[in-house]
Amino acid sequence: MTEPLLVIDRLSIGFSSRKGDIPAVEAFSLSIRAGEAVGLVGESGCGKSTVALGILRDLGPSGRITGGTIRFRGRDLGQLPANELRRIRGNEIAMVYQEPMASLNPAMRIGRQLMEVPMVHAGASRAEARALAEAMVADVGLPDPARILNAYPHQLSGGQQQRIVIAMALMSRPALLILDEPTTALDVTVEAAIIDLIRGLGRKYGTALLFISHNLGLICEVCDRICVMYSGEAVEHGPVRSVFERMRHPYSQALFRAIPRPGTDKTSERLETIPGRFLMPQDRPRGCNFAPRCAHAIPGLCDATEISMRPVPDATGLPGGHEARCLRFEEIDWQSRASAPANPPQGEIGPPVLTVTDLRKYYEISSGGLFGRRRPALIRANERLSFEARTAETLAIVGESGCGKSTLARVLLGLETATGGQVRLHGRDLQNTPVQKRGARTVADLQMVFQNPFDTLNPAQRVGHQILRALEVFGIGKTRRARRARMFELLELVGLPRDFAERLPRQLSGGQKQRVGIARAFAGNARIVVADEPVSALDVSVQAAVADLLMEIQRSQRTTLIFISHDLSIVRYLADRVMVMYLGHVVEIGLAAQVFAPPYHPYTEALLSAVPVADTRIEKTRILLEGELPSALNPPPGCPFQTRCRWAHRVPDDLCKRNLPPMVERAAGHSILCHLPPETLDEMEPVFRTAPE
Incomplete structure (x- = not known):
């Protein structure tokens, strides 16, 4: 075994504030060898990014290392002078951030930004730097490197921008690459390509990877070892297969059980949420930090003294590098499930409450040069969409960014009006009625839960006032006293204490803010709620709680939920029916069990194959x-998916390139927009399989 490239030994990091020093990371230890990929997981606020910034000594004016050491290639980074540290940053240790535009200068061409790296760190000439930049752009899988180098960041898609940031980080061939949630904002298909790229480049250049994520599926697919953090300290680490198959810390298992497993849904298994709340650093208890939320904690034992990492023997009883910070892992029955009741029956799905027929939404723009003759052009965001949403069902809408999901939501809400077709709610035509002209009852009937709740909450108004305002607008309650009573009922409905009415949004966590957004959406007894990526920005534990909350409210209120998401694992768990969109078209629609099993539309098959799975037994x-999703300004002829379809060669006479396919019903309620003959569709095999023992 080679010596570790990076050794972090009992690292402690604190931040100064008006209330004194706040300990963000405590006695954290980790090592990474050359060419190895190590995953760092945990809830927001657990200290993952702080560890990464500590390695770079980029903690800002208020942060400082208060204990322990960080040794890189045998040298203590905490003791290096500033000029030596500058040489290492970006040259031997590089970092890729979650948001690519945080690393790209919008006013500089891509080529110039890439060329700066070898010119600054290696003294390369412009010609050498240009050649290296072109080679690296090709290495990260972008076509036509010359065109990419001459482009500005805004001319690239999100996936292309992230590839450029990875190329920039690898330009100097760093020994260690830190990736901080590099795929969170990307579509699942782009995420899969980026993950394959990272793994391939790590092997090609021998680069060690520290991969920070809250997505256990990604860690399972990318990393050799995993380290689980909770409240500033490592609670479990070891080889990925060992930890995933034999988790021996209650927090690790709680994270795992908060995510939907392949093949499960809301009727077969309930997501387990972590009780209590994540403690702030200054509120950490004595002993085990997780003890206040742990069902296995014993007072007088788990809170008596500092708890150290202990080796976890493998199935044969031998040590295998797996350790856990738990005093009781030999005694706990790890196969037992929490005693939480199973999800109650959903109830019968009723008749259609919303009917959409041949809906089209086009945007007219001007194209042409700045001083030349400008020509009108159409962006075809939605193209002849037809579907129904039924009482008390969850209809999920999935697809890549740019497929038209959010445009459809805006048309349904009246934020946009349709170009053509029909939208009927309880028999009323809404397609040409903007929200300003809709009556209070119609607005109350059709509400929305947004992806980022903070953007929809007034930071200067207390939570209770914002819910009361919604009740006033919808005409709920004849008196202020009646409205206040209803406001408290709504807080209880979403699982928030009454005293939260007096809190400001900044005093709430992300999951709590999303609960307030849900309470406000249901203030007018909404019949339909459009939820646009409502859990994508949340930790898996909070995601499970919000998903269960939506299901509970739906069962009690008989609400129709239109759930827009790119996370197919949560869609499989929640949805009754699934509608798959691609480039403005509905390409497949059916019951969740039908859509998630072959035969698939070729695009659905690709979406499913890109879903990261946190289970080593699943192949x-x-x-x-x-290629990229084609532009809605210039869509391809024929089938919208034909430019990326791996099955197109099975269709004779270039039919896919010439004619739009018909929507063919494969089974009752299950339709696919595809030219493939039935016998070819029947050849499709399941994307997921259980690996043999």
Whole structure:
């Protein structure tokens, strides 16, 4: 075994504030060897990013290392002078951030930004730097490197921007690459391509990877070892297979059980949420930090003294590098499930409450040069969408960014009016009625839960006032006293204490703010709620709680939920029916069990294959889509998916390139927009398979 490239030994990091020093990381230890990929997981606020910034000594004016050491290639980074540290940053240790535009200068061409790295760190000439930049752009899988180098960041898609940031980080061939949630904002198909890219480049250049994520599925697919953090300290680490198959810390298992497993849904298994709340650093208890939320904690034992990492023997009883910070892991029955009741029956799905027929939404723009003759052009955001949403059902809408999901939501809400077609709510035509002209009852009937709740909450108004305002607008309650009573009922409905009415949004966590957004959406007894990525920005534990909350409210209120998401694992768990969109078209629609099993539309097959799975027993077929999503300004002729379809060669006479496919019903309620003959569709195999023992 080679010596570790990076050794973090009992690292402690604190931040100064008006209330004194706040300990963010305590006695954290980790090592990474050359060419190894190590995953760092945990809830927001647990200290993952602080560790990464500590390695770079980029903690800002208020942060400082208060204890322990960080040794890189045998040298203590905490003791290096500033000029030596500058040489290492970006040259031997590089970092890729979650948001690519945080690393790209919008006023500089891509080529110039990439060329700066070898010119600054290696003294390369412009010609050498240009050649290296072109080679690296090709290495990260972008076509036409010359064109990419001459482009500005805004001319690239999100996936292309993230590839450029990865190329920039690898330009100097760093020994260690830190990736901080590098795929969170990306579509699942782009995420899969980026993950394959990272793994391939790590092997090609021998680069060690520290991969920070809250997505256990990604860690399972990318990393060799995993380290789980909670409240500033490591609670479990070891080889990925060992930890995933034999988790021996209650927090690790709680994270795992908060995510939907392949093949499960809301009727078969309830997501387990972590009780209590994540403690702030200054509120950490004595002993085990997780003890206040742990069902296995014993007072007088788990809170008596500092708890150290202990080796976890493998199935044969031998040590295998797996350790856990738990005093009781030998005594706990790890196969038992929490005693939380199973989800109650959903109830019968009723008749259609919303009917959409041949809906079209086009945007007219001007194209042409700045001083030349400008020509009108159409962006076809939605193209002849037809579907129904039924009482008390969850209809999920999935697809890549740019497929038209959010445009459809805006048309339904009246934020946009339709170009053509029909939208009927309880028999009333809404397609040409903007929200300003809709009556209070119609607005109350059709509400929305947004992806980022903070953007929809007034930071200067207390939570209770914002819910009361919604009740006033919808005409709920004849007196202020009646409205206050209803406001408290709504807080209880979403699981928040009454005293939260007096809090400001900044005093709430992300999950609590999302609960306030849900309470406000249901203030007018909404019949339909459009939820646009409502859990994508949340930790898995909070995501499970919000998902269960939506289901509970739906069962009690008989609400129709239109759930827009790119996370197919949560869609499989929540949805009754699934509608798959691609480039403005509905390409598949059916019951969740039908859509998630073959035969698939080729695009659905690719989406499913890109879903990261946090289970070492599951094998899946890898289908990486080539190329970017075509532009809605200039869509391809024929089938919208034909430019990226791996099955198109099975259709004779270039039919896919010439004619739009018909929507063919494969089974009752299950339709696919595809030219493939039935016998070819029947050849499709499941994307997910259980690996043999």
